[in-house]
Amino acid sequence: xxxxxxxTVSIDYDFGFSESEKQLLHHxxxxxxxxxxxxxxxxxxxxGVKEETTSSxxxxxxxxxxxxxxxxxxxxKYKAQDxxxxxxxxxxxxxxxxxxxxxxxxxxxxxxxxxxxxYTESDFHLGSYSDKYQIxxxxxxxxADVRMKIDFTAYSYRSTLKFTVEWDxxxxxxxxxxxxxxxxxxxxxxxxxxxxxxxxxxxxxFDKTLEEPTISCMFDVRSHHSSECKxxxxxxxxxxxxxxxxxxx
Numbered sequence: 001x002x003x004x005x006x007x008t009v010s011i012d013y014d015f016g017f018s019e020s021e022k023q024l025l026h027h028x029x030x031x032x033x034x035x036x037x038x039x040x041x042x043x044x045x046x047x048g049v050k051e052e053t054t055s056s057x058x059x060x061x062x063x064x065x066x067x068x069x070x071x072x073x074x075x076x077k078y079k080a081q082d083x084x085x086x087x088x089x090x091x092x093x094x095x096x097x098x099x100x101x102x103x104x105x106x107x108x109x110x111x112x113x114x115x116x117x118x119y120t121e122s123d124f125h126l127g128s129y130s131d132k133y134q135i136x137x138x139x140x141x142x143x144a145d146v147r148m149k150i151d152f153t154a155y156s157y158r159s160t161l162k163f164t165v166e167w168d169x170x171x172x173x174x175x176x177x178x179x180x181x182x183x184x185x186x187x188x189x190x191x192x193x194x195x196x197x198x199x200x201x202x203x204x205x206f207d208k209t210l211e212e213p214t215i216s217c218m219f220d221v222r223s224h225h226s227s228e229c230k231x232x233x234x235x236x237x238x239x240x241x242x243x244x245x246x247x248x249x
Contacts (some may be wrong), residue, residue, distance in 0.1 A: 003172055006220040007165040007182040007229070009237065011194060013201070015208045017154040022112040025154075028205060032196050033121045036152070038114035042128050045113045053105045060098040063087060117150040119193055136165070136186045148186050150193065161197055163190050172221060182219065183233055191240020195248060198241070 017025060026036055030047040037045065059080040061072045074080040080097050087094050116132050118124045123135040125144060136146035149164040167173075167181045201208040215237065217229030 003169050003221055005167045005169060005173060005178055005182060007163075007178075007186075007217065008220065009163045009165075009190065009215065009217045009229075009234075011161045012214040012216070013159045013161075013208075014211070014213075015201075016156045016158050017206075018156055019112075021206065022154060024205065025200070026112040028200055028203075029117075032200065033119060034193070034196065035118045035120055036113045037116040037118060037126075037132060039116070039130075040128050041113060041116075041132075042126060044118075044120065044126070053103060055101055055103040058100050058102070060100060061094055062098065063092055063094040065092070115151050115153045117152050117193075119150070119189070122189055133166075134186075134189065136189070137181075146181050146185055148189070152197070161194060163193075178219065183236065187236050187240050188244075191237055191242075192244040194237070194241045195244035199245070199248060 026045070027047055029036055030045070035044050059074045059077045061074070061080050061083055063070055072080070072083060074083070077097060077099070084094050084097070118126065118132060119134060125131065125133055125135060125147075130149070133144070133147040133149045135144045136148050137144075139145040145167065147166045149166070151160075151162045151164070153160045153162070163186070165182050165186045167178075173181075198210055200206065202210050215234050217234055217237075219227050219229060
């Protein structure tokens, strides 16, 4: 029987982001190699201004009344045909329906995609739905072994940065192995990403007042056996963030 060992760390902030701030956050995250993605995205998002082209069709009916040319415009071809059919009953001659296609190209700002986050400076896998994660380690076959999913959820009044580390095994593992796989390996990257997010929060762009956030941490096995992380595990993340912040400076 296979088991999925999971460590989930949630970092809660007592401030949120408006919709306009989230549009701006999309661009700022991109400048720090962090991509926000929608559930179904299979490519990294665009940044900056892009061109968007839309087209629409209209249908024209032309006829003559009292030596005067008249033109009627319809959004749908069947409506134009209904009018022609009525004119035929009235013995009014019309020209064939004329289709006109209008194309409009405008510049639009690339916008916030979704809460799934990828750090593109570290190994990652980008698939659809929930199949997006950082690759923390590889197995002997070169496949992803330990994986880490990142989610940033922002409401108007609060926001949460969540890391979910997963490791699949054939049996339940000992605490020492779990410590290595779920704590020691991913924590440095978690601390780096947290430091980047918090530097963005405190920047002149957003100017959020940042106090020590609330961190919750849980270990879980797919058998639904759960236990809280030890305080030392949370301290390791705080230390990793401090070290990453020092390196950034």
